[in-house]
Amino acid sequence: MRFRFHFRLIPFIAACLLATLGIALGNWQQGRAAAKLAIQERLAARAHQPPVSLRSAIAGATAPLADSLAYRRVRLTGRFVADWPLFLANRPMAGRAGYYLVMPFKVADSAVSVLVLRGWLPRAAEYGKLPAFDTPAGEVTIEGTVVASAGQVMDLGRPAPLAPGAIVQNIDTAVASAAIGMPLQNFYVQQTSPDRTDGPELRLLRTWPSPASGIDKHRGYAFQWYALAAMAVLFFVITGFRRGSRQAEAGKREANHATGDAGR
Incomplete structure (x- = not known):
């Protein structure tokens, strides 16, 4: 079975926007975690x-x-x-x-x-x-x-x-x-x-x-946003291949049907 990818513009734009949003928010949460880690290190150093x-x-x-x-x-x-x-x-x-x-x-x-x-x-x-x-x-x-x-x-x-x-x-x-x-x-x-x-x-x-x-909380939120971005990309790719494969199978059936009609 051959795999074919069917590209659709609107789902592609939606996937890109969702992935960009997920990565941006994940980076923001990672930045907050890094800032709090720096505060923690500063607190530990000055506490003594x-x-x-x-x-x-x-x-x-x-x-x-x-x-x-x-x-x-x-x-x-x-x-x-x-x-x-x-x-x-x-x-x-x-x-x-x-x-x-x-x-x-x-x-x-x-x-x-x-x-x-x-x-x-x-x-x-x-x-x-x-x-x-x-x-x-x-x-x-x-x-x-x-x-x-x-x-x-x-x-x-x-x-x-x-x-x-x-x-x-x-x-x-x-x-x-x-x-x-x-x-x-x-x-x-x-x-x-x-x-x-x-x-x-x-x-x-x-x-x-x-x-x-709250460092671990921010890291957990970052993971969720990154996962959302990855799922958006995967969903676009998987649905594109599934739709392409269905179209290929439908085209193959139509071709076989046309060949059968021509043989008769």
Whole structure:
């Protein structure tokens, strides 16, 4: 049996478009996995470094601070701006709804101020009711990890102007700086050390999610997109051969029939 391929333009274009889309999306997922792998390696390398003074780290930085200090463990001495708490909503932890408590922190004997992610608080049953927390008074020393972002969630509609005690979906350092009236660094510090106000039952949880999580998920998605691209090509090729073979068989039967009629 001879195999013949029947080419059809429209299925060919559809297969090419689907294959191109699958490869592009697969490459995109592979890129995300590679980026998170680089973050994981950077986190692992900097996790073993001792915390450094934030003032010294800023003074010694040679690149944009959010990039050069990302995932560095730092130590800060200064005061919380206690009258400007902000709450990042839709931040679940261990299956529970809650907020990240964000507060400006002014570093002592310097012009450096930074937003500190102090920890996670559970959301009350009544939405909008703010959870209770304590803020240490006076000068304190805390430790944390520098992050370029506080995390992004879907923000429907136009956010309301920032105000003390505001519940927001996302926060931008430039917007916060203008609202609070003090210059803020273009990064955040995830606090890891306890406050002196933390009691036996710690209200503020500081188990921060890893920004490098989900590498295997992205690789799995990439495989699915590549498989879709391969299936599109295979489907076009197989159906083309099957249609060509059917046409060849039909032509052969017609030829045999015509020969038989001519013989009679």
